[in-house]
Amino acid sequence: MSNAEFKSGLVAAIPSLRAFAVSLTGKPDRADDLVQETMMKAWAAQASFEPGSNLKAWLYTILRNEFYSYYRKRKREVEDADGKIAASVGTQPEQDSHMNFGDMQAALLRLPGDQREALLLVTASDLSYEEAAEICGVAIGTIKSRVNRARARLAELLDTKDAAEFSVAPTIAAALAAKV
Amino acid sequence: MNFPNDSKKKRLGQAASGAYVEDAVGERLRSFYTEITDQKVPQHLLDLLDALDNASSAQTPPSVKK
Numbered sequence: 001m002s003n004a005e006f007k008s009g010l011v012a013a014i015p016s017l018r019a020f021a022v023s024l025t026g027k028p029d030r031a032d033d034l035v036q037e038t039m040m041k042a043w044a045a046q047a048s049f050e051p052g053s054n055l056k057a058w059l060y061t062i063l064r065n066e067f068y069s070y071y072r073k074r075k076r077e078v079e080d081a082d083g084k085i086a087a088s089v090g091t092q093p094e095q096d097s098h099m100n101f102g103d104m105q106a107a108l109l110r111l112p113g114d115q116r117e118a119l120l121l122v123t124a125s126d127l128s129y130e131e132a133a134e135i136c137g138v139a140i141g142t143i144k145s146r147v148n149r150a151r152a153r154l155a156e157l158l159d160t161k162d163a164a165e166f167s168v169a170p171t172i173a174a175a176l177a178a179k180v
Numbered sequence: 181m182n183f184p185n186d187s188k189k190k191r192l193g194q195a196a197s198g199a200y201v202e203d204a205v206g207e208r209l210r211s212f213y214t215e216i217t218d219q220k221v222p223q224h225l226l227d228l229l230d231a232l233d234n235a236s237s238a239q240t241p242p243s244v245k246k
Contacts (some may be wrong), residue, residue, distance in 0.1 A: 015217035
């Protein structure tokens with residue numbers, strides 16, 4: 001695969017990678033940083049990509065590894081026991097039109113991390129169970145189980161939680177990020 | 181963002197079938213994703229790829245350039 005082809009593949013994957021990153025982090029700024037790091041890692045590892053294999057799945061694997069690597073490091077560095085960081089970034093949605101987006105974002109962040117990523121990969125990113133299992137390094141049955149539990153929990157959250165509660169999404173995101 | 185199934189979902193209520201609820205969740209999740217994927221790609225990401233490509237080209241001897 002030429003540099004031009006590889007670059008074209010990366011450009012085409014950016015929107016999906018950003019959506020996955022926003023869903024994982026709950027923070028658009030952090031998501032773009034994550035995508036940028038993924039691009040750089042992917043470019044550096046270009047020789048290890050097998051032409052003909054699934055570039056999108058390969059990029060998702062890199063992004064996921066970067067995400068967990070970042071939060072493992074952050075967990076060691078950040079203590080937010082009194083919630084000061086979370087409180088500092090808490091904001092209210094500026095417009096009602098953003099409420100549904102915030103609802104989903106907040107609900108996703110309430111799912112356990114392993115369930116959230118499985119649901120995002122299979123349901124939103126259109127990857128197969130097999131591809132999701134390979135990305136997450138678990139058995140296909142585990143992915144199916146996580147997706148089912150995540151969908152059930154997400155349905156519950158979206159049906160039972162009102163908009164006012166979901167409007168604190170950034171605070172939840174910050175609190176979760178500090179604990180991951 | 182509108183979710184077309186919301187009104188239908190309210191009509192069906194919580195007694196809706198599990199399959200329907202899963203479909204509704206999937207639909208809302210994909211709408212959420214679409215809202216992000218439809219956004220313009222940040223220019224700095226495109227610039228980054230250009231820079232990486234240029235750097236690679238500069239390091240590759242002309243005879244083996246792809």
